[in-house]
Amino acid sequence: MTAALLLLADGRFPAGGHAHSGGAAAAVAAGTVTDVPSLERFLLGRLHTVGLTAAGLAAAAARTADPAELAELDRATEARTPSAALRAVSRRLGRQLLRAARAGWPADAGLAALPAGTHHPVVLGTAARAAGLTDRRAAELAVHEAVSGPATAALRLLGLDPYQLVAVLARLAPQLDLVAERAATATRLPAASAPLLDLYGERYDSWKVKLFAS
């Protein structure tokens, strides 16, 4: 069970995440992320807002293989993503993850039945369930992605010291666990949002020159 979790969490898992910065590229351009301390604040904000929400959705998706319930969770994701650009990104990353997850667990009927273009957190939860993981593990995957993707992107964009970044991520690790626990045990789906990330998502979408897809 742990091995499957590591497989899904591995940055080398071919689900397209490497080309996305989770708002870090726009934050760097806006001058709000300039160094390791400001990156740490950015990651913390992401974790407790969109990270928590994605984790709640992924955990809920991991608890069911019912297509109607998954469709409802897809609508819940849509409603929690005010930026049209970020909704499109979530659907695209969902498609890319679905391709890899179906390759990994080809016999899973839930993955086979999930429509292409389902939002990323719902696909993530379904992939976790197909891999035999609990809802808590699905939430952990979501918070891990919410933080590690933008951390790597900022490292590349700013040429940060990777060891300082390791220190930040290790310091944040207990908080990731807490947020995942909160998300997986919440009685109602979380709906925490970060308006600045939505604005960044919209603004970045219109750029001509960009390294990352979002």
Added chain:
Amino acid sequence: MHRDHIADESGAPVVSAAPPGPRRALRIGLGGPVGSGKTATVAALCRALRAELSLGVVTNDIYTTEDAEFLLRHAVLAPERITAVATGCCPHTAIRDDISANLEAVEELEAKAGPLDLVLVESGGDNLTATFSRGLVDAQIFVIDVAGGDKIPRKGGPGVTSADLLVINKTDLAELVGADLAVMARDATAQRGERPFVFTSLAAPDGVAPVTAWVRERLAGWG
């Protein structure tokens, strides 16, 4: 709903006797260092083949949509046949380790402009180690140029040694940069054995002809 495979009741993919639909397009990747002439080759191939074949192009610019825009500006294909993929600082990852964004792009092109006969995937320029995954393309062309120095074939690397076709472009510049084409030919043969290479000058009229001929052979084999 989209399914990649025909499945039996257990959900396991089964091999069917009849093909599940129209044959997908042949996919050819073009890799090689920045500035060697990949976009120019794509443009010339499109001009040479567009009258008889249904074509699509995916570009992987490193940080702009410059290549896609070049192709649009020069109207080598209709806009719905060209698409650009952003690769997040890692052009080689997007063609080798995690090909999901490029696969999506190819499939979207086929859905939008299809059915297609041939899809050309241009890599963002990279170093000599970048090669395409067999999961993304059916054949790959590695483009280098004489202006990069006549040592490049000797230096080898996966692109030079293992690409299905090696293109040594800009032969018109050989004299100007003091590149010895005979040396390049000898080293290319030594590195590649039986695998073909061609010299091109895209500055000359129909300079892409040797590449076009090779692509036609691949298409004939594709059926």
